[in-house]
Amino acid sequence: xxxxxxxxWKNEKSRDKWGPRLRRIRRLYQETEWEMTKxxxxxxATVHITFDNYFKIATRLIDDELLFLPIAKxxxxxxxxxxxxxxxxxxxxxxxxxxxxxxxxxxxxxxxxSSPEKVHLELGKLLGYPRCCTVSFNQRWGAGxxxxxxxxxxxxxxxxxxxxxxxxxxxxxxxxxxxQLLRYFGIRITSHLPCSFDCKETIKxxxxxxxxxxxxDREAYGWLKELLSLPLVWDAYRGILQVNIPLFLGITxxxxxxxxxxxxxx
Amino acid sequence: xxxxxxxxxxxxxxxxxxxxxxxxxxAEKKPRYDLNKVLSTIRRxxxxxxxxxITLHGGEPTDLPKKDFVRLLKEIYxxxxxxxxxxxxxxxxxxxxxxxxxxxxxxxLSFDGPDExxxxxxxxxxxxxxxxxxxxxxxxxxxxxxxxxxxxxxxVHRKNGIENRGRLKYFLSKMAHKGIREGRLNLCxxxxxxxxxxxELSIPExxxxxxxxYDFCTRTGLSYSPFKDITNSLLGxxxxxxxxxxxxxxxxxSIKSILHDGxxxxxxxxxxxxxxxxRAELYQPQIREQLLLETDCKGCKWWDYCKGGCPNHGIHSxxxxxxxFCPVYKVLFNLIYTDLKSKSLLPSKKCQVPTKQYSGNHxxxxxxxxxxxKHLDSGRSV
Numbered sequence: 001x002x003x004x005x006x007x008x009w010k011n012e013k014s015r016d017k018w019g020p021r022l023r024r025i026r027r028l029y030q031e032t033e034w035e036m037t038k039x040x041x042x043x044x045a046t047v048h049i050t051f052d053n054y055f056k057i058a059t060r061l062i063d064d065e066l067l068f069l070p071i072a073k074x075x076x077x078x079x080x081x082x083x084x085x086x087x088x089x090x091x092x093x094x095x096x097x098x099x100x101x102x103x104x105x106x107x108x109x110x111x112x113x114s115s116p117e118k119v120h121l122e123l124g125k126l127l128g129y130p131r132c133c134t135v136s137f138n139q140r141w142g143a144g145x146x147x148x149x150x151x152x153x154x155x156x157x158x159x160x161x162x163x164x165x166x167x168x169x170x171x172x173x174x175x176x177x178x179x180q181l182l183r184y185f186g187i188r189i190t191s192h193l194p195c196s197f198d199c200k201e202t203i204k205x206x207x208x209x210x211x212x213x214x215x216x217d218r219e220a221y222g223w224l225k226e227l228l229s230l231p232l233v234w235d236a237y238r239g240i241l242q243v244n245i246p247l248f249l250g251i252t253x254x255x256x257x258x259x260x261x262x263x264x265x266x
Numbered sequence: 267x268x269x270x271x272x273x274x275x276x277x278x279x280x281x282x283x284x285x286x287x288x289x290x291x292x293a294e295k296k297p298r299y300d301l302n303k304v305l306s307t308i309r310r311x312x313x314x315x316x317x318x319x320i321t322l323h324g325g326e327p328t329d330l331p332k333k334d335f336v337r338l339l340k341e342i343y344x345x346x347x348x349x350x351x352x353x354x355x356x357x358x359x360x361x362x363x364x365x366x367x368x369x370x371x372x373x374x375l376s377f378d379g380p381d382e383x384x385x386x387x388x389x390x391x392x393x394x395x396x397x398x399x400x401x402x403x404x405x406x407x408x409x410x411x412x413x414x415x416x417x418x419x420x421x422v423h424r425k426n427g428i429e430n431r432g433r434l435k436y437f438l439s440k441m442a443h444k445g446i447r448e449g450r451l452n453l454c455x456x457x458x459x460x461x462x463x464x465x466e467l468s469i470p471e472x473x474x475x476x477x478x479x480y481d482f483c484t485r486t487g488l489s490y491s492p493f494k495d496i497t498n499s500l501l502g503x504x505x506x507x508x509x510x511x512x513x514x515x516x517x518x519x520s521i522k523s524i525l526h527d528g529x530x531x532x533x534x535x536x537x538x539x540x541x542x543x544x545r546a547e548l549y550q551p552q553i554r555e556q557l558l559l560e561t562d563c564k565g566c567k568w569w570d571y572c573k574g575g576c577p578n579h580g581i582h583s584x585x586x587x588x589x590x591f592c593p594v595y596k597v598l599f600n601l602i603y604t605d606l607k608s609k610s611l612l613p614s615k616k617c618q619v620p621t622k623q624y625s626g627n628h629x630x631x632x633x634x635x636x637x638x639x640k641h642l643d644s645g646r647s648v
């Protein structure tokens with residue numbers, strides 16, 4: 001499936017109130033990715049450069065004394081994609097690369113990204129991810145699971161598993177710092193995929209992100225936390241994901257499954 | 267596209283056993299609409315869509331207070347010079363017929379056939395439902411006598427498809443003699459909200475019933491959906507019902523619904539637990555198309571004519587699957603294709619319904635806006 005994201009609002013009130021808020025929340029997250037590196041909370045961050053934002057980023061790199069090292073071209077996608085795809089000749093693309101404070105870390109990141117084994121443990125360390133989460137990600141990605149939310153839900157304390165012949169359902173109470181179930185729509189606090197939705201290390205990291213986010217846009221952070229605390233139904237089936245919250249239904253792509261996998265949060 | 271005015275999703279005059287609105291819990295007990303907001307949306311949509319039909323819908327429009335019913339008809343008549351309505355018909359009396367004449371109303375009647383054929387409609391016990399049906403049959407005759415344009419949506423289920431099919435066919439013949447030669451024969455579809463298997467035909471039963479009805483319609487010169495739509499689709503014509511078009515469940519191209527507070531929503535079949543009522547801004551059929559082409563419909567030779575069927579009839583009630591009646595449609599496509607081929611009616615090269623431009627619509631009222639052409643199911647001029 002061609003990657004896509006789509007938000008269908010439940011009513012006009014939600015759209016009018018939360019549409020502009022979502023835009024600010026997304027900008028906040030992107031800004032925080034940059035600031036977390038600049039302020040030394042992590043050694044590196046990934047950045048996407050397009051023809052539209054090139055000048056802005058180039059100027060900012062100088063102002064913030066950071067450097068950007070390109071790693072790959074990625075064919076253009078709108079919203080969210082689980083992986084980068086090599087563009088065909090003549091197709092529009094953006095440049096995916098690493099942002100870092102020094103040459104050594106940037107080169108190391110590029111080397112690890114380009115290696116055939118894609119050394120996720122080393123990449124995770126540079127990006128500031130908890131080790132437990134990177135280990136889990138490595139195992140899951142290696143098993144071909146490109147969207148390991150179900151797996152993280154099963155590892156969450158108190159996870160209640162139900163279902164029938166056609167579908168599997170798990171009920172959890174995720175920590176907002178660990179909640180990546182809305183990340184497809186730009187709604188997340190931390191930048192990594194956690195090993196579980198109550199991972200202690202992720203919560204610790206999440207509080208660092210929270211501090212930085214609050215320093216950038218406290219109001220938008222409040223909205224973000226509110227969204228991540230709403231009850232949610234994550235419904236993956238045949239490669240299409242539906243994420244249902246009281247304000248909207250979000251639709252995007254995910255890994256293909258013959259069965260339906262549903263995560264419900266309280 | 268049709269604009270359906272659904273002030274109230276409730277219904278007092280009937281308790282149809284297969285109603286997906288009532289069984290889904292969306293039918294409000296009491297009307298609570300804001301008529302000014304509804305009228306405002308009607309005016310706005312009429313301006314944006316000058317060629318489209320506006321039809322009173324529901325729920326049941328004749329269960330609205332009469333003064334509001336007339337106000338709606340009057341406004342639509344002012345904008346379009348004619349009106350349309352989809353109704354269960356149980357309330358229709360002289361008063362309503364006078365309004366129909368005054369506001370040039372085309373009446374789409376939900377009616378499953380005479381006597382026991384219609385037992386799943388109406389309310390109360392079987393005796394009461396039969397009594398209501400008998401009264402409705404008289405109403406139908408009266409509407410015809412009064413030259414009110416009329417067409418039928420007939421839901422095909424066990425009562426009229428298996429148990430009393432002869433009576434249904436007799437009724438269709440009788441109506442044909444009175445000038446009503448077109449309409450719809452839609453399969454009763456059970457969803458998660460309507461768990462009873464009592465009504466829905468099994469796939470083998472649906473195939474047998476549809477084959478028989480197709481044969482009957484062909485012999486008697488009747489033009490009922492889905493046979494008419496499959497024929498048109500194979501002939502490359504644009505007048506094809508939305509089921510065989512490229513539907514986007516979040517922005518249904520066949521119909522825009524105006525709800526009680528003036529919100530613009532989608533086809534009523536999309537209403538179920540947690541689903542957004544509000545219509546998405548963009549029509550994006552390619553999502554389901556691409557998914558089905560890679561999964562359920564991969565390699566299907568009828569894809570270009572079918573597009574995976576209705577997303578609301580998806581297997582397991584999921585729009586990410588093809589229409590669960592696919593095996594039935596495949597049989598019909600084969601049958602009608604063979605018929606057309608034997609009569610040398612098929613176009614010389616394979617006609618493909620354009621993927622990007624949606625061209626199928628349907629109206630539940632008499633004026634069926636199937637594609638850019640409008641045609642009247644009744645064959646009578648309006």
